[in-house]
Amino acid sequence: MLLVQHIRDHYDQVLAGLNKRNLKNAASALQQVLALDDLRKSSQTQRDQLQAEANTISKEIGILMKEGKTAEATAVRDRSALLKNQIKELEEQHEQAEEELKALLYTLPNVPYAAVPAGKSAEDNEVVLSHGEIPALWDGKLPHWELIKKYDIIDFDLGVKIAGAGFPVYKGKGARLQRALINFFLDQALAAGYVEVQPPILVNEDSGYGTGQLPDKEGQMYFANEDKLYLIPTAEVPITNMYRDVLVNASDLPIKNVGYTPCFRREAGSWGAHVRGLNRLHQFDKVEIVQITHPENSYATLEDMSAYVQGLLQKLELPYRVLRLCGGDMGFTSAMTYDMEVYSAAQERWLEVSSVSNFETYQANRLKLRFKGEDKKSLLAHTLNGSALALPRIVASILENNQEPDGIRMPKVLHPYLGFDRI
RNA sequence: AGAGAGUUGGGUGAGUGGCUGAAACCAACAGUUUGCUAAACUGUCGUACGGGUUAUACUGUACCGGGGGUUCGAAUCCCCCACUCUCUGCCA
Numbered sequence A: 001m002l003l004v005q006h007i008r009d010h011y012d013q014v015l016a017g018l019n020k021r022n023l024k025n026a027a028s029a030l031q032q033v034l035a036l037d038d039l040r041k042s043s044q045t046q047r048d049q050l051q052a053e054a055n056t057i058s059k060e061i062g063i064l065m066k067e068g069k070t071a072e073a074t075a076v077r078d079r080s081a082l083l084k085n086q087i088k089e090l091e092e093q094h095e096q097a098e099e100e101l102k103a104l105l106y107t108l109p110n111v112p113y114a115a116v117p118a119g120k121s122a123e124d125n126e127v128v129l130s131h132g133e134i135p136a137l138w139d140g141k142l143p144h145w146e147l148i149k150k151y152d153i154i155d156f157d158l159g160v161k162i163a164g165a166g167f168p169v170y171k172g173k174g175a176r177l178q179r180a181l182i183n184f185f186l187d188q189a190l191a192a193g194y195v196e197v198q199p200p201i202l203v204n205e206d207s208g209y210g211t212g213q214l215p216d217k218e219g220q221m222y223f224a225n226e227d228k229l230y231l232i233p234t235a236e237v238p239i240t241n242m243y244r245d246v247l248v249n250a251s252d253l254p255i256k257n258v259g260y261t262p263c264f265r266r267e268a269g270s271w272g273a274h275v276r277g278l279n280r281l282h283q284f285d286k287v288e289i290v291q292i293t294h295p296e297n298s299y300a301t302l303e304d305m306s307a308y309v310q311g312l313l314q315k316l317e318l319p320y321r322v323l324r325l326c327g328g329d330m331g332f333t334s335a336m337t338y339d340m341e342v343y344s345a346a347q348e349r350w351l352e353v354s355s356v357s358n359f360e361t362y363q364a365n366r367l368k369l370r371f372k373g374e375d376k377k378s379l380l381a382h383t384l385n386g387s388a389l390a391l392p393r394i395v396a397s398i399l400e401n402n403q404e405p406d407g408i409r410m411p412k413v414l415h416p417y418l419g420f421d422r423i
Numbered sequence B: 001a002g003a004g005a006g007u008u009g010g011g012u013g014a015g016u017g018g019c020u021g022a023a024a025c026c027a028a029c030a031g032u033u034u035g036c037u038a039a040a041c042u043g044u045c046g047u048a049c050g051g052g053u054u055a056u057a058c059u060g061u062a063c064c065g066g067g068g069g070u071u072c073g074a075a076u077c078c079c080c081c082a083c084u085c086u087c088u089g090c091c092a
Helices: A004-009 A011-020 A026-067 A070-106 A144-150 A156-162 A173-191 A205-211 A236-241 A295-315 A362-367 A391-401 A412-418
Strands: A126-131 A195-197 A229-231 A247-249 A255-264 A283-293 A320-324 A336-344 A349-360 A370-372 A378-380 A382-390
Touching: A004 A011, A004 A026, A011 A026, A026 A070, A126 A295, A144 A391, A173 A195, A173 A255, A173 A283, A173 A295, A173 A382, A173 A391, A173 A412, A205 A229, A205 A236, A205 A362, A236 A255, A236 A283, A236 A362, A236 A382, A283 A295, A283 A391, A295 A320, A295 A336, A295 A349, A295 A382, A336 A391, A349 A362, A349 A391, A362 A382, A382 A391
Parallel strands: A195 A255, A247 A370
Antiparallel strands: A126 A320, A255 A283, A283 A382, A320 A336, A336 A349, A349 A382, A370 A378
């Protein structure tokens, strides 16, 4: 969430940023933030003064009692009872202002970075670069949902029987392709200096708030009611929350973690003809990279992470393009996001396979993730993450782009992981 | 799931109503000293939010797992919740 002090100090910039996101009523919301913060401060000042007086009186009573001056002690005691009521009132005012302020701040998205283009929807995203050639396929080409049936490698119907729509069963070479991709992605990340972690895939409410899924998107997460745990929509949640309430040394930065997890998304109400096959699932596999950096380095790191993800796509020989998301299309908590899209040659359209974002201090503020700098003051760190990569659409693209009349070629880098080179 | 014990500052750990924001030890930081990758000594050493200051200084309040209560006054007493550990049960 945004820092009130930052809103105060850079009011115009914050307002312009929120407008870039097309946030309604941004100006009035910011005004209200400042008003609530003023109220919070003034009520605290008053309360603290009265409390100080009450504390002094209590000490006096203690001394009088000790000296056996009971009558005097009783007289002073009455005075303190009066103070108590006033303090209670101010306390309530203070708490209410604080709660309202917090609730309001939760509704404000992150301020986009200067380089983020203005725009309202995905159509306004900026294509930063394209790489690779779009394969020309013969007329008999099939979309991946046909290919998986033809070669019997992924079974949606079986998944429906076991769980429901959007829970595919990977079989035979299909299952091995999953495992190969996961291992390939993890190995690549290790080589790039990321430390592997295997986090829980159910998380508590605090973690949901920490990375910003709550209070906004509870409808998108599966919830285990009996134990009040959420199934993670992405490994970003457990991995970033490892650093909740943590004060690290500046010398420990950057922290680089990678983790493979299944991801679960309810995707309530967003199904349609355009999300056939592997394009959208309730459960899928993803390798996620997370970095925690010094604020000065976060944008250089964002570029690094973007280049890293592109390297994966190049090794997989997939044609891709990189988008810089516009203000209107960016996620709630992000300050800048690159989306990587792979061309799926049978569907003849671009599929998002990765999203790399810098959250600046937005998550760190909620997480209370700080580092101790050289001046020994603690500052909020910057958090970043990216998919590296999400499997289903990568699989879809590999299947579609590499199909031949008698089989499907597998990318060379995967051969050692697969133990076969064609499906 | 049942029974019991516990949760204190970066760590270990004392503390059963006022002199405790909290002993002691360790770690860390700064300095002194001994001519040698070390030791000794001294000092500093929590966080958050306010007030105040050009910035410091200074100062107020809160915080001993979380929330509530009793009291003039709570780390300390009472209630609820969460978590951890031990034993039993179950189990990959």
